[in-house]
Amino acid sequence: xxxxxxxxxxxxxxxxxxxxxxxxxxxxxxxxxxxxxxxxxxxxxxxxxxxxxxxxxxxxxxxxxxxxxxxxxxxxxxxxxxxxxxxxxxxxxxxxxxx
Numbered sequence: 001x002x003x004x005x006x007x008x009x010x011x012x013x014x015x016x017x018x019x020x021x022x023x024x025x026x027x028x029x030x031x032x033x034x035x036x037x038x039x040x041x042x043x044x045x046x047x048x049x050x051x052x053x054x055x056x057x058x059x060x061x062x063x064x065x066x067x068x069x070x071x072x073x074x075x076x077x078x079x080x081x082x083x084x085x086x087x088x089x090x091x092x093x094x095x096x097x098x099x
Contacts, residue, residue, distance in 0.1 A: 003031040007038055009045040013055045019062055023075045034075045038063060043079065 005023070012018065023034045043063070049056040066077045 001029060001031050002033045002035065003027050005034065005036050007036060007042065009042050009049070012038075012042065012046060012059045013049065013053055017058065017062065018077075019066070019071055023072065032074065036075065036077050038077065038079045040079065 007018065015021075018036060023036070024030065027034065046056045046060055046063075050060060063077065063079075065071075067079055068077065070076050
């Protein structure tokens with residue numbers, strides 16, 4: 001079974017680094033694969049906060065380094081959270097969701 005985790009800006013800036021979290025321990029059912037999703041709006045917020053936030057400056061290079069890769073056994077980082085079928089959304093929702 002695959003698990004999906006969606007992280008927001010607060011988690012990335014105020015918790016321990018996502019690369020240091022033991023993701024398998026969080027899920028009791030021992031998933032075959034864990035995908036960590038980072039929405040585009042979170043990437044933008046981190047970029048906006050990098051001048052004032054040391055943690056944002058730490059996280060951004062890690063995200064770049066591990067995007068679309070396995071960064072821990074069975075744990076992958078993904079920034080493309082919207083499936084293709086979402087292309088049919090109205091333009092106003094695409095703007096709100098930053099697609």
